[in-house]
Amino acid sequence: MSSVPRDGGAGENGGPRRFLIATSIASYSKSPGWNRPSLVEARDQIIELFTGKLGYQHETALGLNPTKAQLSDQLRAFSKSPDRREDDLLAVYVSGHGEVLDGDEHVLLMADTDPDDIDYTALPTAELARAILRGTPVRRLLLVLDTCYSGRGGNDTAASALKRISAEWGQATESGLVIVSSAQPHQQAQAGLFPRLLSDAVGNRATAGHGPRALPVDMVVKQMNAHPSLPKYQRISLAMVGLTGQVPEFFANPRYGTWLADVDLAIQEAAEFDEQARLRDTELTRRLLVHAMGYPSDVAEGWWFCGRHTVLADLAKWLRPPDADGHDCQVVTAGPGSGKTAVLGLIAALAHPERRRTVPVGSLGLTPSLVPDAGAVDVAIYAQNLTDMDVLNALAAAARVRANTVGELLKALEARAGERPFTALIDALDEAATPDTLCTQILRPLIKYSEGRIRLLLGTRPDLLDSLGIRPTNDVDSGRIIDLDDSHYADPEALTAYTVRTLIEAQPDSPYRRRPEALRPVAEAVAAAAGPSFLVARIAASTLAAAEDVVADPQDPVWRASLPCHAGQAMREDLVSRLGNDAQRAADLLRPLALAQGQGLPWEDIWALAASAISGRSYTDDDVVWLRGAAGSYVVEATEAGRSAYRLYHQALAEHLRDGIDTQAAHTAVSEILTARVPYLTDGTREWARAHPYTLNHLAAHAAAAGRLDKVLGDTEYLVHATTRSLTAHLQHARGDTARLTAAVYRTSAGFHSTDTASARRQVLALDAARAGATALWRQLIDHIPEGHWTPLWATGSGFVPALRDTLNGHSGSVWAVACTNLDGAPVAVTGDEGGVVRVWDLRDGSPVGQPLTGHTGPVRAVACTNLDGAPVAVTADDGVARVWDLRSGSSIGPAVTGHSGSVRAVACTNLDGAPVAVTGGKGGVVRVWDLRDGSPVGQP
Structure with a gap:
């Protein structure tokens, strides 16, 4: 037994080896107009997917832009190698231009194809199968064609392979040719899209959870075709030829595994929660609190916060137990330097059970109506440099739950029913590692599907409002937005007071200590130039305070015109004014x-x-x-x-x-x-x-x-x-x-x-x-493992992650119907058994979602899932009756649908002229169409 595989993805006795040959024809020597540079990246993405998540070894001899002879010869040389074995898994990916000649033959346009003689210089796609399979040991081939009209190429290749398979393969176990084509025979393929569709399908837990060792090929293709980015004119096609037994496991399941016992998870979770709490406390004290206090860092620490009572009153009111009309999200927005983080930092400090004692409420003029309740905010997060998962993990840790998706977090928060909603303050969204995806993939779904489980107080610049799904032009959304630059909240008097204090205290020798008559007029001029920006006012005032023997003339129009309006300008002028050549x-x-x-x-x-x-x-x-x-x-x-x-x-x-x-x-x-x-x-x-x-x-x-x-x-x-x-x-x-x-x-x-x-x-x-x-x-x-410690000499398999459960246990009898969908971002399965019980399962950990759905009096023989007015629903059927269920609440919607005289064996859902409908079929050969909104029949049986 060898210690490590010489090549491929497994040792000699550890399962099949996996090889990838990937090429793109992105450059055409005789027809530059055909060039597609983006196909180089498409090939790279395929290589990354197969060598990363799927455990393949990439064979690099072929490279990019092969000629007709090079592609055939390289495929042939690899397949004929004495090192090939019948249990090897070979995946071949080809992207480029494809054409259909004379209406029936698909060809690949190679780097040396002559546009004036395509018939002779292009490569018939069927030749790929002959080059790889004829007279070689290769028995398990996955051919991926990412070209226009590649469905025809797949058909040609399948037909060619049939002749060779029937003659040479015999009864080889788990042999077969699987062809995945990026387009149907008469469709064009969108360049560069296929790798993303395939990667997302492999990564989608709806394709398979933790249990299966491999991803079913047909399920992978199904997920690709369901991808929202796939154009309506394009469909991924699948052909499987010459199978002898199970379909070869071309797509290893990257989630497969059975590590970790419950006690290990509990210990790990506790440590992670504590570490997250320490990070959040650091953010509160070193980021939010510093901005809330507002003092320059080169003076003694103190509270310089001024005014802003209107916004504080609105936020304190919103944080108190909400009424039925309360928003689940409130956004504080403003331009740079307008005090957004100062306001949110003060709210975070006042809501903190311990930190609130350090805030000088009296000297800041804060009446009880301006102060939120202790504990009103469960976690304060400063998002600068944080990734999407950092923020999601911080929210989950503060709620003391484990959640890897938005759906899992919302589900976990259901356990808080009867308590006040979990409330999170998140500032600096615009400074996160990926602001757009943080808003669209994490926060927007939380806002949309909150249903009272979570409330978000967010701080961001205005350009991210649309990513959050909040539009100021909408009356409802306008109520969610607090714009500190708006005249209702700007508080110019607070800005002037802050500027006055800076003029006096920013420098011990400030000339404005000796000229009180000039203090307010100068402060008003600085504040007016700074607009709503406390930062610009602070820098400009600090510059003036540093001029020990000079007091500005607030009536001088030249001086007023020179005052900075932006932070960069203020900083540059400050450095030049105070430091001269050292600026x-x-x-x-x-x-x-x-x-x-x-x-x-x-x-x-x-x-x-x-x-x-x-x-x-x-x-x-x-x-x-x-x-x-x-x-x-x-x-x-x-x-x-x-x-x-x-x-x-x-x-x-x-x-x-x-x-x-x-x-x-x-x-x-x-x-x-x-x-x-x-x-x-x-x-x-x-x-x-x-x-x-x-x-x-x-x-x-x-x-x-x-x-x-x-x-x-x-x-x-x-x-x-x-x-x-x-x-x-x-x-x-x-x-x-x-x-x-x-x-x-x-x-x-x-x-x-x-x-x-x-x-x-x-x-x-x-x-x-x-x-x-x-x-x-x-x-x-x-080489760096110390002597005496265990060292892995070889291992089999490809990528793996822990699996929490291999089976979904709960039904007391046979399960006769299964369907899958997404519920608030989490992949779920809906199953029906012979006792008339319908259950919903989270496919990530095998746990049940909600209570069993009961109401059927006979075996549930059919299940389908769809959306009804934006809500995920399941349509289930037994002997003659179909029912519609709201998957979020577990309640039935409308009356039972009746009309079949025998058992309903099949259900499918679609839209008909904009209306959601179910199509049911059963004994007797009758098919009926039903309007899902009211259960009424549509047309004749």
């Missing part, structure tokens, strides 16, 4: 902080080097010390992983400092510095165990932004020691084949890496690498 020096030193991740950039041996590398000018720690004194008001000190971290006071300042620079080159400089600071071991490798915490937490983010993640992933000891949560979020940016395979191996057990020790993580990574056939990665990992 560039300050900007250079501040710029690395505009790239900082997490709580901020470390000073230690990193900050000054980054400033030097980005600017091209030499800086040292002495310069950083100077900056802290000269422009310290722009910098906030925080802590992360027990170390000091530094960031800019406001995101608008970071945007200004990033403007006009090559950010990719800047991130490259930071990632190189972080890597260079990792010490070496005596064998010449880096000792990642001693790397700075910032490096382990955020190197992946900088490397991904620099386009250098592949290089970082090449160091296996970095994988062992990197922070899992941060690394996993950026693995999608791996580009090369080796890096993408490494990323796939890492993802396989990412859930365990987050809690494993470095030693255990190394062993699990080595095991997953062996399973995936990533031999080089496996060898590097086992």
Whole structure:
């Protein structure tokens, strides 16, 4: 028995090996008008999918843009190799242009095809089967044709293969040819769409849960055809030829596995919840609370918050137990610097059971109607740099539940029935890692399907309102929006008062301490120029306060015209005014902080080097010390992983400092510095165990932004020691084949890496690498496993994740009908048994959803699922009766549908002239159509 497979996806006695040959014809030497550069990326996506999630080894000899002879010869050479075995699984992917000649023969246009002689120079698609199958050991072939009219190509190939199969394959076990075509015989295929459809189908839990070892090919195709991105004119087709037994397992199930006992999950959950609570407390104290207090960082800590009583009153009222008409979502929006985070930070502090005691309610003029109840907010999240899953995990942890999807979270929150809704405050949506998907895929579904289970108080800039599904022009939606720049909420008096305090206290030698008569007029002029922006007013006032012997003339039109209106302008003018020729020096030193991740950039041996590398000018720690004194008001000190971290006071300042620079080159400089600071071991490798915490937490983010993640992933000891949560979020940016395979191996057990020790993580990574056939990665990992620790020598199978349950247990008798759908984003199965009971199951963990649906008096023989006026419903049928069920509430809708004289054996749902209908068939050969809204018959039987 060999220790590791020489090639393919499994050892010699560990199941079939998996091989992929993928090519795209994207460039045509004799017809440049046919060129399709996007097909290169399509091929890359297929390679990533098959080598990552599906456990295939990519054969690279063919490459891109083969000629007619090269494609045939390479396929033939691989298939005839003495190393081929009958149990090998071979997947061949071809994308490019396809044509149908003379109305009946499909051909592939190759790189050397002559447009004036297509008949002779193109490759008949049927030749693919002959090249691979005739006289070779290959018995299990998956052929994927991603071309126009490829359904005809699939038919031609199937017909050609039939002759060869019947003569040569005999009774070989689980043999067969499976052909997946991206278009029906008379359809054109949308370029580049097929790989995404296939990847989503493989990743969709509705295709298969944790139990099956392989994904059924027909179910994969069905999910592709159900994908909302598939044009109506295009359908994916499937042909299966010469099957001898089971369909070969071409699509390994990436979710298959049976790890973890319940007690392990409980312990892991508790640790994760506690860690999330610590992260949220850090965000509250270091982000939200700092903005709420509003004091410049270079003066003594204190509460500078002014006014804003109108918005505070509205938010405090909304946070109290809602009435029947209360919105489940309230959005606070404004332009940069208008105090959005200050308002939400104050609300978070006042709602916190302990922190509220630190807020000087009296001196801030806060009456009881402006103060939310203690505990009114269950969690406060500052979304800057957070991924979609970070936010979802934070919400789930605060609710003390485990949820990997929006649907799972909503379902878990149902257990709080009778309590007040779970309430979350989430600020800085526009600063999240992926703002659009955070809004459209996480928050918008939570808002839409809340049904009183969760309430969201959100802070964002206005451009994300549409992504949240909230439109100011809609009367209902307008009630959800609090725009701090609107005259109703702007509070210019509060802005003027804040400016007055800044003019006096921002500098100990401020000239406005000695000229009280000029104080308010100057403050009003600054506030008027700043518009609604407290940030601009603060910077401008700080600049004026720093001019020790000069008091501005508020009546001077030239001076008033020079006042800044935007944060970047205010910052630039402030630095020039106060620092003169050193303004560039300050900007250079501040710029690395505009790239900082997490709580901020470390000073230690990193900050000054980054400033030097980005600017091209030499800086040292002495310069950083100077900056802290000269422009310290722009910098906030925080802590992360027990170390000091530094960031800019406001995101608008970071945007200004990033403007006009090559950010990719800047991130490259930071990632190189972080890597260079990792010490070496005596064998010449880096000792990642001693790397700075910032490096382990955020190197992946900088490397991904620099386009250098592949290089970082090449160091296996970095994988062992990197922070899992941060690394996993950026693995999608791996580009090369080796890096993408490494990323796939890492993802396989990412859930365990987050809690494993470095030693255990190394062993699990080595095991997953062996399973995936990533031999080089496996060898590097086992070379670092200490003597005396278990070491994986070989492993079988492909990617896997824990499965919580293999079967759905609950029916007391035979199950006669099954259908699948999505319920609030979660894939579910609806099953009916011989006792007339219908049950709904969450396919992710096998748990029942709601109570059994009862009402049928006979065996449930048919089930179908659809949407009725936006609600997911199931239509079930027994002996002569069909019923409609609301899958959310479990209640029946309308009267039972009657009319069949015998048992109903089949149900299907569709839309007829805009009306939802069910089509039922049963004994006696009668088919009936019913209007699902009222159960009335449509037309004649």
